Amino acid sequence: MAFLAMRGVDKRFGGVIALRDASLHAERGEVHGLLGANGSGKSTLNKILTGVVAPDRVDITIDGRPAAISGPHDAHGHGVAAVYQELSLIPDLSVTANLVLASEDTRLGFLRRRADRERAAEVLGRFAAAFPGGNLPLDVPIGNLSPGEQQVVEIAKAVARRPNILVLDEATASLYSAQVEVVFEVVRELKAAGTLVIFTSHRLGEIFELCDRATVLRNGELAGEVTLADTSESELVELMVGSLARPAGRGHQVATQERAVRLEVSGLATDRLRDIDLSVRAGEVVGLGGLAGQGQSELLNALFGSTRVRQGTMEVDGRPEMPRHPKRAVTAGLALVPGDRTREGLLPVRPILENLTVPSLRRRSRLGVLSHEREREAARSAAEQLQIKYGSLDDGVMTLSGGNQQKVVVGKWLLTEPSVVLLDDPTKGIDVRAKQELYELITALTTDGVAVLLNSSDDDELLGLSHRILVFFEGRIVAELTGEGLTAERLVAAALQVASA
Ligand SMILES: Nc1ncnc2c1ncn2[C@@H]1O[C@H](COP(=O)(O)OP(=O)(O)O)[C@@H](O)[C@H]1O
Numbered sequence: 001m002a003f004l005a006m007r008g009v010d011k012r013f014g015g016v017i018a019l020r021d022a023s024l025h026a027e028r029g030e031v032h033g034l035l036g037a038n039g040s041g042k043s044t045l046n047k048i049l050t051g052v053v054a055p056d057r058v059d060i061t062i063d064g065r066p067a068a069i070s071g072p073h074d075a076h077g078h079g080v081a082a083v084y085q086e087l088s089l090i091p092d093l094s095v096t097a098n099l100v101l102a103s104e105d106t107r108l109g110f111l112r113r114r115a116d117r118e119r120a121a122e123v124l125g126r127f128a129a130a131f132p133g134g135n136l137p138l139d140v141p142i143g144n145l146s147p148g149e150q151q152v153v154e155i156a157k158a159v160a161r162r163p164n165i166l167v168l169d170e171a172t173a174s175l176y177s178a179q180v181e182v183v184f185e186v187v188r189e190l191k192a193a194g195t196l197v198i199f200t201s202h203r204l205g206e207i208f209e210l211c212d213r214a215t216v217l218r219n220g221e222l223a224g225e226v227t228l229a230d231t232s233e234s235e236l237v238e239l240m241v242g243s244l245a246r247p248a249g250r251g252h253q254v255a256t257q258e259r260a261v262r263l264e265v266s267g268l269a270t271d272r273l274r275d276i277d278l279s280v281r282a283g284e285v286v287g288l289g290g291l292a293g294q295g296q297s298e299l300l301n302a303l304f305g306s307t308r309v310r311q312g313t314m315e316v317d318g319r320p321e322m323p324r325h326p327k328r329a330v331t332a333g334l335a336l337v338p339g340d341r342t343r344e345g346l347l348p349v350r351p352i353l354e355n356l357t358v359p360s361l362r363r364r365s366r367l368g369v370l371s372h373e374r375e376r377e378a379a380r381s382a383a384e385q386l387q388i389k390y391g392s393l394d395d396g397v398m399t400l401s402g403g404n405q406q407k408v409v410v411g412k413w414l415l416t417e418p419s420v421v422l423l424d425d426p427t428k429g430i431d432v433r434a435k436q437e438l439y440e441l442i443t444a445l446t447t448d449g450v451a452v453l454l455n456s457s458d459d460d461e462l463l464g465l466s467h468r469i470l471v472f473f474e475g476r477i478v479a480e481l482t483g484e485g486l487t488a489e490r491l492v493a494a495a496l497q498v499a500s501a
C-alpha cells in the first residue's frame with residue numbers, strides 16, 4: 001500500500017463542488033506532482049491533507065494506518081508541513097523571530113536571543129545561496145525582503161519541521177530561477193532522505209524537472225496518474241482539460257471594431273507587471289486569463305489607482321488618465337468590483353442603502369441639492385435591476401446572502417455610470433443562481449456600451465463571457481485568444497506556456 005493514500009475525497013463550498021471522489025497515492029522518497037487547471041481542486045486537496053480545510057468525506061492512510069486529520073495540529077502530528085503561495089509570515093518581525101516563532105524554548109533575554117539566532121542560521125543555512133552574497137538576513141524585518149526571499153524563508157520554516165510529507169503548493173511562484181534551484185536542491189536532499197514531497201507549480205518545466213509521478217485533477221475529479229518520464233507536455237494538457245472540445249465563447253455579436261475605444265493602456269508596469277498594452281472598446285468584454293496570481297488582479301488594481309504604477313499611460317474615452325487613487329479613478333469613469341467582498345467591496349456594518357449609494361454621492365450631489373428621497377429612489381431602482389433579495393434598504397448589508405452582497409457591490413458602481421468596469425473574480429464563492437444573474441448583468445452593461453475587463457479564476461466563466469482573452473504569465477501578457485481560438489485547451493496551453501496541441 002502507498003505511503004500516503006487519500007481516497008474518496010469530496011468537498012463542496014456552498015454550491016461549488018471543489019472535489020468529487022478525488023484520490024492521491026504517493027510513496028516515500030518521491031516528489032509527486034499535483035496538476036490541474038485553475039480551480040480543479042489542487043489547493044483544496046492539499047489543504048485537506050494539512051487540516052486547513054474540512055472535507056465532506058475523506059479516507060486518509062499514512063504509512064498503512066488510518067490518519068484522522070481534523071485540524072493543522074493533527075497534520076503536524078502526522079509529520080505534514082506545507083507552504084502555500086500566500087505567505088504566513090509576520091512582516092514586522094525579524095527573519096529570526098519568524099523562523100523560531102513556533103519553538104518552545106522559554107529562556108529569557110540574551111541567551112535566548114543568541115540561541116534563537118543560531119537556530120535560525122541553522123534552518124536558513126541550507127538556503128544561503130538564495131540570498132545575495134550568501135548572507136543570511138537574520139536580523140532584517142521580513143517585510144523588507146523581496147517576495148522571493150520571503151518565500152524562501154517560508155519554505156525553510158516548513159523544512160525545519162523535518163516533515164515526512166512536505167506540501168509545496170505554488171510555493172515557487174514568486175522565486176527567481178536561481179532561488180528555485182536552491183529550493184530544488186533541498187527538495188532532492190529531502191527526497192533522498194525518504195521524505196514525500198507533494199509539488200504543485202504552474203511552471204510545467206519545474207514539474208518535469210523535479211517530479212517522478214503526478215496526479216492530475218480535472219473539475220475536482222481524478223483525471224489520471226502519470227509517470228512523468230513517459231508523458232509529454234501535450235498529454236498532460238489533454239489530461240487537464242479533457243479531449244472534449246468545448247464550445248467557443250460567445251464571439252463577436254457586436255461589431256466591436258467599429259465602436260469607440262473606451263480604455264487604452266500602453267507600456268504599463270508595476271512592481272509585478274511589465275509591458276502591458278491593451279485596449280477595450282465599448283460593449284466589449286476582455287477576459288484576463290492564465291493561472292492564478294500572474295498579475296491579472298494587480299492590473300485591475302493598478303488601473304483603479306490602488307496599486308502603484310511605475311510606468312505607462314492610460315486613456316479613458318480618449319482622455320489621458322493615470323489615477324493615483326481610487327477616488328480619482330471613479331471620477332475618471334472607472335469602477336472596480338473585487339472578489340473579496342468584505343475586505344474591499346462593502347462597508348460591513350452599514351445598511352444596504354448606504355452601501356449602494358456612497359460611491360455615487362458626489363456625482364449626484366453635483367447635479368443639484370442632495371435629496372434623501374432621490375438617494376433612496378436610485379438605490380431602490382438599482383436593487384430592482386439587480387434583483388437583490390432584501391427586506392428593507394435600512395437593514396445591515398451583512399444580513400444579505402453572499403450572492404446578494406456581491407450584487408450590492410456591483411450595484412453601487414452602476415450608480416456611478418462608469419465607462420469602464422473592472423471585475424476582479426466577481427463570482428468567487430457565490431451560488432450558481434447569483435452567478436447567472438451577474439452574468440446577465442455583465443451582458444446588460446455591454447449592451448449599454450460599457451467596456452469590461454474581467455479577471456476570473458473560473459476558465460469556463462471566462463470563456464463564456466469574454467469576446468477576447470489576454471493570457472497572463474508572470475506579470476506579462478503572453479497570448480491573446482480571439483474568435484476560434486477561444487477554447488479551454490488553448491487557454492490552458494497558453495496559461496502554462498506550452499505549444500497548443
Ligand atoms: N474557501 C472557498 N470558498 C468557496 N469556494 C472555494 C473556496 N476555496 C476554493 N473554492 C472553489 O473550489 C474550487 C477549487 O479551488 P482550488 O482548490 O483553489 O483549485 P486550484 O488550487 O486547483 O486552483 C474552485 O471552484 C474554487 O473557486
Ligand SMILES: [Mg+2]
Nearest residue numbers: 042043044170
Ligand atoms: Mg491553488
